Amino acid sequence: MSDVQTLSRDAVDVLRENDRGNYTVPTKGLYPFQWNWDSCLTALGLWHVDEDRAWREIETLFAHQWPDGMVPHIIFHVDDDGYFPGPSIWATGRPTPTSGITQPPVAGFAVRRLWDRARNHDVLSRRVKALLPKVAAWHRWFFANRDPQGEGLVALLHPWESGRDNSIDWDEAFERVPTEGIAPYIRRDTQHAAPAHRPTKDQYDRYLWLVEHFRGLGWDNAKLHDASPFQIVDPGFNAILLRSCTDLADLAEALGETAIAAENREFARRGLAGMESLWSSARGQYLCRDRTTGALVESASIGGLLAAFAAIPGGRARTIAATIETLAAKARFIVPSHNPDDPRFDARRYWRGPVWLIVNYMIADGLARAGAVATAERISASSLDLIRESGFAEYYDPTDGAPLGGGSFTWTAAMVLEILNPRTGA
Ligand code: GLC
Numbered sequence: 001m002s003d004v005q006t007l008s009r010d011a012v013d014v015l016r017e018n019d020r021g022n023y024t025v026p027t028k029g030l031y032p033f034q035w036n037w038d039s040c041l042t043a044l045g046l047w048h049v050d051e052d053r054a055w056r057e058i059e060t061l062f063a064h065q066w067p068d069g070m071v072p073h074i075i076f077h078v079d080d081d082g083y084f085p086g087p088s089i090w091a092t093g094r095p096t097p098t099s100g101i102t103q104p105p106v107a108g109f110a111v112r113r114l115w116d117r118a119r120n121h122d123v124l125s126r127r128v129k130a131l132l133p134k135v136a137a138w139h140r141w142f143f144a145n146r147d148p149q150g151e152g153l154v155a156l157l158h159p160w161e162s163g164r165d166n167s168i169d170w171d172e173a174f175e176r177v178p179t180e181g182i183a184p185y186i187r188r189d190t191q192h193a194a195p196a197h198r199p200t201k202d203q204y205d206r207y208l209w210l211v212e213h214f215r216g217l218g219w220d221n222a223k224l225h226d227a228s229p230f231q232i233v234d235p236g237f238n239a240i241l242l243r244s245c246t247d248l249a250d251l252a253e254a255l256g257e258t259a260i261a262a263e264n265r266e267f268a269r270r271g272l273a274g275m276e277s278l279w280s281s282a283r284g285q286y287l288c289r290d291r292t293t294g295a296l297v298e299s300a301s302i303g304g305l306l307a308a309f310a311a312i313p314g315g316r317a318r319t320i321a322a323t324i325e326t327l328a329a330k331a332r333f334i335v336p337s338h339n340p341d342d343p344r345f346d347a348r349r350y351w352r353g354p355v356w357l358i359v360n361y362m363i364a365d366g367l368a369r370a371g372a373v374a375t376a377e378r379i380s381a382s383s384l385d386l387i388r389e390s391g392f393a394e395y396y397d398p399t400d401g402a403p404l405g406g407g408s409f410t411w412t413a414a415m416v417l418e419i420l421n422p423r424t425g426a
Pocket of ligand 1: 026031035036037038162163164165
């Protein structure tokens, strides 16, 4: 068997292991439910195995969309007390319990990519037409609830929304989140993965304070933004949203849904203009802005490189590629989730240094589109090297490639299938 065949077969095995019929779990034990952006990216990998199943992954997610348009970050399809915080802590009152916050909106991108590859558009068009207004409602929800001043960019109200849970980006703003008064709790994550690779207790206390605060406001999204002491405009998150807006607009246009197309084009236009305010020439990347103070956050993390996923100006994308090339000189594997020169860099702790294949995939996709093909290929090659050395882990140490966090990880496997078969059906 060739190297490609072996890697593909192993990746398919991981997807099968974590398939629960209509959704996949990110990995057994650590994450026993459906996660939002995991599912959308996983659908791309599932496509290589079973096209119908790929669409079902996303349809299941959207079946749990809130009436206001939000798509929650976790759907608790089953009871499992191996995970904390579970449904009783969130207490969102949904028919199937869900969390009360959202995650990076990569669905628009995923749906368009699946559609572009579809083997039979006639058969799929009914399903896609049913999904389009749902994705559009989610985008509308973002701008209505997370951009109250209409600046074109949306804020995160909880680090878990970013998908980059304990990034260094949040440290300073997080200091303003209190810890007093939270109910006693027992973490479960540190029973499944090494505590040194996971967020600290102090961070966890603040995560829970925010959850309790929002719960106290009845999860009313019209109130949460202004009531949150944590409001961060993350370039990576916004880039994912803007890319999804553009992709949804293209797809809507192709299917004759002109109102959805026009609305999403406008979101993308305003957002891309707004992104300019996050650019740092000194660092050769975008930075987060703390909306409560208005200041840029001096933290060179992967969020500012992930911005290449959106249709940013070509010059910005080329600078990001050059920045990644300098990171490649400092780490054996790219792209580290934080700049190794920063004293806060931590090669093994969750989002504070390690490499994640999903982020690599999105950065490489954006850079390739912008013409920075050599860097894009270098990122993909480094991603596969990690798999060959360390298997399908949740994340990896960029200095020595050690596998970290959960094992047999679904979206890592999905990205491997994508990287190995870039043009299949596209
Ligand atoms: C962690 C990650 C998040 C992911 C989840 C499930 O919380 O930080 O991005 O969605 O695990 O894989």
